Amino acid sequence: MSVAAISAVTVTLLLVGVLLSVLLNINKVAHDVERDVQVRVVINRGTNKEQIKQIKADLTKIKAVKKIKFSSRKQELKNVIGVYGDDFRLFQGDSNPLYDVYIVETNSPDQTIKVAKQAKKIKNVYDARYGGVAAKKLFKAVATIQKWGLTISVLLLFVAVFLISNTIRITILSRKDEIGIMRLVGATNSYIRWPFVLEGAWTGLLGAVIPIILVDFGYNWAYAVLSKSFEGTAYRLLTPGQFLWEIDLLLAVIGIVIGALGSGLSMSKFLKI
Structure with missing residues (x-):
């Protein structure tokens, strides 16, 4: 027993x-x-360096923002080439269709949607993407x-x-x-x-x-x-x-x-x- x-x-x-x-x-x-979900703040084409800095300053004022990282058009294209292959190298130089982007991390994942909505209202911001329905x-x-x-x-x-x-x-x-x-x-x-x-x-x-x-x-x-x-x-x-x-x-x-x-x-x- x-x-x-x-x-x-x-x-x-x-x-x-x-x-x-x-x-x-x-x-x-x-x-x-959950933590990997970020807000990608897309900057309008033709925005000068001073205006880009101002966008970052405005993003910093949002309380839920934890960290902000800048990614240029060139860096964004490098990321695409790294994922999808060398065929996308033909878009290098003036043919680059991508935008400069601020990658924003929030204090908590559930604040992502709120931050994206506030970021869209900032001057010279083309769009703020967070995954939409997929993120929810x-x-x-x-x-x-x-x-x-x-x-x-x-x-x-x-x-x-x-x-x-x-x-x-x-x-x-x-x-x-x-x-x-x-x-x-x-x-x-x-x-x-x-x-x-x-x-x-x-x-x-x-x-x-x-x-x-x-x-x-x-x-x-x-x-x-x-x-x-x-x-x-x-x-x-x-x-x-x-x-x-x-x-x-x-x-x-x-x-x-x-x-x-x-x-x-x-x-x-x-x-x-």
Whole structure:
């Protein structure tokens, strides 16, 4: 029964560890995508240097603006060539159809639309682009991911508590004769209870060891493989050192606490006079 209890704890905590790792990384990438949304303030053609500086000054006055970066027509064309290939080199020089641009970052992603509307009103600004409907959908999708990620995590912990505590309870029920004999020879309730509580805690801890090892090794392998897919983008997975120790500690605490509580509560049935 002890082996069965440890196995149940192992399987349950492994599921908890894997899903938490996945949810935390989904949340991280969602934040990166959200932060990558910027306002591109397009400057009218023929605007002189002084007027361009004035546009930056006006943008700085907007409270929600965090950072402003200038990108010339030449730089914008270089970016296009880098993405779409050398065919676009024919637009170099006077044939360049692109505009000078100010790239604006906001204090928070949900202020992007507001800043774009204010930027459009500035003199010598041709347009202010932020992604339009796509940006609104993105903000909504990120909020949904965060909400459901938290909900799934909480439900998962409840499932872990239920499965582990019930498995521990079964092991206690299988030893009711042993508990009855201890009571008959005059053992006190605390004398009977504490060995079982400690046994439950050890069962939970031993059951957490394998999930901790598998999650750590598995995530390090997955991080090495998947990180290559994010090269050249603004998105990153959580590095193993950022959060794995927290998940390891959480798994150990869940195993110990639920194992001890499951044993303690199960004992109450047999210790009633």
